[in-house]
Amino acid sequence: MASERIVIDPITRIEGHLRIELEADNGRIGDAWACATQFRGIERVLQGRDPRDAWAFAQRICGVCTGVHAIASIRAVEDATKCKIPPCAELIRDLVSGMATLQDHVMHFYHLHALDWVDVMSALKADPAATSRLAASVSPWPNNSATWYAEVQKRVAASAEGGLGIFSGGYWGHPAYRLPPEANLMALAHYLEALSWQRDIIRLHTIFAGKNPHPNYLVGGMGCSINLNNQITVNQVRLDEMAGMIDQAKRFVLEVYYPDVLAIASFYPDYAAIGASSPNLMATGESAWSCSGAPAGGVFPAALLMDGNYGTAHPFESKRVAEFVSSAWYSQPEGDRQGLHPWQGRTEPRYTGPKPPFKQLSDHPKYTWCKAPRYDGRAVQVGPNARIMVAVAQGHAETVQLAKEGLGKLHAGIEALNSTLGRTYCRALESVILARRMDQWFAQLNERIKSGDTATFNKERWEPSSWPKQAQGMGFMEAARGTLSHWIEIENGRIARYQAVVPSTWNSSGRDPGGQRGPYEEALAGGGKHPLLDAKRPLEVLRTIHSFDPCISCAVHVLVPGGGGVEVKVR
Template sequence: MAERIVVDPITRIEGHLRIELETENDKITDAWSETTQYRGIEDICRGRDPRDVWAFVGRICGVCTAVHSIASVHAVEDAIGSRPPEQAQLIRDMVLSSQELHDHVVHFYHLHALDWVNVVAAAEADPKKTVEFAQSIGSKWKLNSEEKFTQVKNTLQEILDSGQLSVFTNGYWEHPDYRLPPEANLMAVSHYLDALQFQRSIIRINTVFGGKNPHPNFLVGGMACSIDTEKSETVNQVQIDKIRQWIEEIHEFVNDCYLPDALAIMGVYKDYFDIGAAAPNFLAVGMAGTAYVGHDLQQPVSLGDDGVRPGVILDGDYSKVHPLDPDLIKEYISSAWFSYEEGNDVGLHPSVGETTADYTGPEPPYEWLAHADDGRYTFSKAPRYDGRPTQVGPISRVLSAYIQGHKRTKELVDSALKKYDIKVSQLNSTAGRTLARAVESVTAAEKLRDEIFPKFIDNLRGGDFDVFDKTHWEPSSWPEEADGFAIVEVARGCLSHWVTVKDKKVANYQAVVPTTWLAGGRDPEGNRGPYEESLAGGHPLVDPKQPLEVLRTIHSFDPCMACGVHLLDPEGNEIFQVMTE
């Protein structure tokens, strides 16, 4: 008989995610992804001046702040006919790049690494052998020294001796499936600390151009920053020189530290290339940072043409990328606490989407949500592409770029496939999603350093300081009724914003975000969402009281539940009380 297990909350993510499971013989047989938070920011946008909406949707999340605002200004510009100058678009490209690289590094080291790295065991390592281990995996990181590793080991030992593990409290450090040798653990803990410092530097790019972070400032028609290399109160030469330095630091860290670490750790957990597969359908409009405005998907507004076109991989056929048709995107609510005017089993295209909360679940605290009488158990809608559950994110972008022959992506992926002796299809897995982020960090850092920033500088040298299109700023220049659409590749996946403007105000607004694609529940046909599918059907779970395997797979998607739900219920009563790390 199946045993019911609840993991609530899933931690080291943004927002509130509850996973309900049925298990037999140390295997998960079924799973339900439950978003227990609702905010309704899309409804807050209605009736607003469309020039202000970026500031509201930027508050969907405290992590993904800039990406929603950029998607919003693009969508509004599409509706009113504004076309920002090239320098403004390049600034947006730099902001998106820095945000994405920041996100990937934070995800790997601070959210996901502790699923693979035993922090307590790192205290047993020999610092000298740790240097040798780092060299053996090809890590050229400048802080790989016996002195640094000794310092980290001593600090860690002091923490262990104190009995106060701080951020490492409640870890499953006695779990039998931690496999790294002590030296690998010590190296990873040291790099965990290095990444804390790194993330402080990288995000300063956003503060230069946006004034602050989180929630930097943006502007419909351009960017809310002026450029004059000679003036202290504008983006000037001093700040530009600092940006150049930070970009070099980004490139150094992801190449010398992040990628070798990810390759080495996933090599030890190679069986996870056969664990955690979700529906083999993938959607991406390009590589990291690619942005399209409007339904014409022939030319992105973001910099460059790398030959990677918007497309979808369908039904596990990794030989072909089909052209993307945005009209085939629909959102379903048959398993969600929402209601549609036409009925809850229809799918709505985002351009006419509705966000009307309709909670029918039990009064908290609750023990089990999955088998409610009406089949609803989450506040996340269920997007589908042509009726299919579809993955988005780094794995989708990397696979799409690989199949379409992007040279640098093929080099990195082919090297990993050879190293692990695996097939492309095995990248649809827990380990594959983790590896894809590291691969993408390298290509994104190279594009930022070698293409986006140099183009921005070349334009400055040519006297181009223009960052604002004022021709459509005044509402009198707008059509009486217009629709706008933008689709952008951000850290967690494909993000699209859809706006309808009537009588100079927002009449309808919808955001279809990466986590909604991934965390949504069943559709009317009973198809599970990607989180659910990745766990159901035989995923390992040795000890329900230490659901480390579940964390590994769910964290590989990098959940951001605040984005996915647009009030937190009190904690329910579980069969097992689980404290996640």
């Protein structure tokens, strides 16, 4: 019997509301439950609506991963109506989605995850000159002067005198922090630089899609017009601006983000063997770096790695996807033990948990709003590490080379990518590949424009009269957090059924009827070896959960001891 029950609610620095309940004994986690405490229900909102409007509602699922939901939704409608979009529109979608993913990965590391590894208060003890020398040895980034680091240190010290501001509530001084003060100061400076960087590069969305967040899309293509001789369309001035944004994004990834991850990782090598999750990983192939991919074809097709065999890729079959509600607050006529394919799925909420306030949710068979997707009956992990590992298994040359170089520096094998450190590293590695792809897509778009191909919309299947009376479609997209799919049924020009199976549904799912934990739960409890040095400051838990980049609303938390355990509450 575990000696301590621990509740962390909410897990902060994520999107949405996630509660983690743990059993721990002697500094190790014995069991874990991931409890999503927020009901979404967009699927119900969409029923009966015009399918051409679905994307605008669907991207409101989240305030971060907005455009990817729009594209997955649009692709589902285009799949159902057999609509083909112009090449320029596809490239524009790639550029918009690619920049969103680069922004997301960098923001995740610096603003949501880095402080799990970086001690802010330690940075105040650093020697700015020594920090400058350290930074120069890691990267040619221009902001490496001692003067710059002294200024950052001064700003943070002033903030500390007033209560630390955005850095308040951290576990500073925790024994699990290992970086020397100079490395902490370097990473903290890049944290602040990334705030300005991400604001500048995402302006690409305003040129192609009108705004950010929630950029505009269009079934059949994109709503922007290309005319080099018109001041209000995508013209040469706008294209030159985009070239600068892409170059700015690429340089930060190559000279700051990727080197920082490798440098920080070198102080935490044991985390390459901590937080291993489901031995089954899934990615929809080349669409990892393009929104053009349905789960087939391409340089490397959609595939899964099964049962811990990371060298053999198995082809993806959409019919093998099913969602279970055995641990989730939903009802279905087929019963809780029956998994339903998304085209047969329902979203019928039925809360049967304890009346708030409550101490535990995991004492009940149903403890979350998150369904449990399974592939061929298996719990499956999705995300950047799944994409990298699937690509390596299929011999994708660029990925194999980069992964080999990075793992060599970390002194680890391919299995280390299924870990807390591995998920964090793969996100940075993927950003290097994606930054290069941005250059390629932009060059291809420019070549098409120069040749006179400027079409961004196909109107042939726009009118419902051109659709079949009944149709089904699915839209896949590799979002920043993993495999995203939207599934639609259309009847007489209206949405009859709609389901979204999102990355954090796969990863944050609860138990299925067979008792399999979801990936978050398995990463914490699998093997019973995950450390937890101080239950009142569960830093190690945050490292592992944040490594998935959960998308389940950010808050400041304080620790409140109570009863026989510890609960982290929002104030």
